Structures are given as structure tokens and as C-alpha cells.
Amino acid sequence: xxxxxxxxxxxTLAHRAGELLLRLRAAPPPDRPPGPAADAxxxxxxxxxxxxxxxxxxxxxxxAPDPVARSSASRVWIVDPLDGTREFAEVGRSDWxxxxxxWADGELVAGAVALPALGVTYATDxxxxxxxxxxxxxxxxxxxxxxxxxxxxxALALExxxxxxxxxxxxxxxxxxxxxxxxxxxxxxxxxEWDAAAPVAVARAAGLHASRLDGGPLTFNxxxxxxxxxxxxxxxLAGPILDRVADLLPKENDA
Numbered sequence: 363x364x365x366x367x368x369x370x371x372x373x374t375l376a377h378r379a380g381e382l383l384l385r386l387r388a389a390p391p392p393d394r395p396p397g398p399a400a401d402a403x404x405x406x407x408x409x410x411x412x413x414x415x416x417x418x419x420x421x422x423x424x425x426a427p428d429p430v431a432r433s434s435a436s437r438v439w440i441v442d443p444l445d446g447t448r449e450f451a452e453v454g455r456s457d458w459x460x461x462x463x464x465w466a467d468g469e470l471v472a473g474a475v476a477l478p479a480l481g482v483t484y485a486t487d488x489x490x491x492x493x494x495x496x497x498x499x500x501x502x503x504x505x506x507x508x509x510x511x512x513x514x515x516x517a518l519a520l521e522x523x524x525x526x527x528x529x530x531x532x533x534x535x536x537x538x539x540x541x542x543x544x545x546x547x548x549x550x551x552x553x554x555e556w557d558a559a560a561p562v563a564v565a566r567a568a569g570l571h572a573s574r575l576d577g578g579p580l581t582f583n584x585x586x587x588x589x590x591x592x593x594x595x596x597x598x599l600a601g602p603i604l605d606r607v608a609d610l611l612p613k614e615n616d617a
Contacts, residue, residue: 368472369487369567372462372560375411376485379404379443379460380478387450397447401425404443404460412439419464422583424556437466438583442556446531448509456480457508459533461560465583473563475533484537489567492596493542502599503527503544505535512550514575514591514610521606536561536594540568546595546603550575555587561594571600575607 383400390396405425412421416439420432423441432438439462444450446458456479463473474485484490501523506515508528519526527544529535532553538544547561559582562572573580575591595603 367487368464368466369474369485371415372464372472372474373483373485373487375408376460376462376474376476376560377483378411379407379462380476380483382407383444383450383460384478395451397444397451400450401444401447405441408441408443408462422556422587424554428587432583433585435583437464439464440555440559440582442560445533445557449530449534455530457530457534459531459537461533461556463559463563463582465559468581470559470563470566470582473560473567475537475560475564477534477537484540484564484568486563486567489564489569490537490540492540492568492570501525502546505529505538505544505547507535507549507551510551512548514550514607515548517610518548518603518607521610522602532557532592533561536565539570539594539596540565545599546593548575548595548603548607549592550590553589553592555582555584555589558582558589558592562592565594569597571595571597573600573604575604577604 383404386400391399419437420429420435421439422432425443442461445461449455449458460476464471472486476483503525504515504519505527508530535547539547565572572594575593
């Protein structure tokens, strides 16, 4: 497979799952809460498609048991069928997403983030064009968790004279950077690989900076699929953030 065809497949899967989620949001099943039912339906759609399109690959998803085979696999799809379940269940909110990413031989090689409520899907096959950064002198905007805004981000905002922008899904937060709604996405307190893999893949394809908050690399398909923190930002802001954040970070071990 090529990265382009894998990227096209990631885009198709995320888009199709997003369309299904919109239908379920408009007409939820009467006997189940809308979030869990939507998670399960999107999971089934993506899993079924991957069994047909990539039968030799491994699927690692938030909505399925961790497959033993991924420890020795060379190709692993890292998926969150519905990122931002809380936002999905709230009328009028658009900050929920579908994440589909492919890890192959140690690297993220393809990915897609669908924002179904906004009618858009971003993917690595045709990377999004990053909007022009804010003019010099404009306070930067830092996207943070809507439910758990990190203290580090608050302190960093004071250091940079920045504004905090709370959003739901990790995909929505990363997309805010490449669409020009913000200049950085800052997260501490931990997140799972399925939260980060697709947003990181698309952000990197778009030319954005993506790393740990200490500047270290982001690695995926690890035995413990967990990241302690995450930074996605414009290249211009990476240096100022990394220079200032070192003294603000708690000492954590995410091995």
C-alpha cells in the first residue's frame, strides 16, 4: 500500500462514519443513550470496512479490546470512532470528530479527522492548507480541553499573553490550529493514542509542529497506549512555547 492510498482510505472511513453519526444524532435509537449507540455503530462500520479493504492489518480502537496481535504487527489502524461523545450528545455542538490513523513500521503514515457537524474531513492524502497565522502583535490563541483545561496552559497563556479557547474533541482542537482558529493546542493530564494519532498525522502532513510538551517525539503503538501530554502548533510558535513550558510541566513518566 502507498501512503496516498492509505490516506484516501482513512478519509473515506472517517467520512462514512461521520455520515452515519449524523444520521444517528438526528434520529437516535429510542432504547439506548445516543453516545454509546453511536460509538458502537461507527466502530462496526470502520471495522467491517477494514476487514474488507485491509484484511491483514490490525485494528486498535477505543471501542474494542486491545488486540494482542498489534504488538508484533507492522501495520496498525488506530481509531476513535467518536471522539467527543459528550459534545455529540449536546444539541448544537460541532466539536466532536471521527479519528482514523494508520501506524506502519514505527511511524504514523496516514490519517483522517472528520468533523461531521461541520461537513468537513481532513486527511493526509490531500493535507489541509494551514491558514495564515495571526498578524504580529495579535495575542495567540491556545486551544485547551473544554472539560479539563490544564493548569500548564493557563500559566503558559500568562507567559505568552495568550487567550485560551476551550473545545471538546482532540480532533476539533487540532483542526482549530490548521484552520486558523487558534495557533496552538496544548494538552496535559494524559490522553490515549486513539485521541491523538489521527490529529497528529494530519497536523504533520499540513506542516504543523507536533510533539510532546517537552519537545520530545510522539510515538505510537506502544504496549501502554498513552501519552502524558501533547503540543500541536504553528511552526512559528513552537520555539516560544517549548522555551517557556519546560519549567511549568509536572515531572511525569509515560513509558
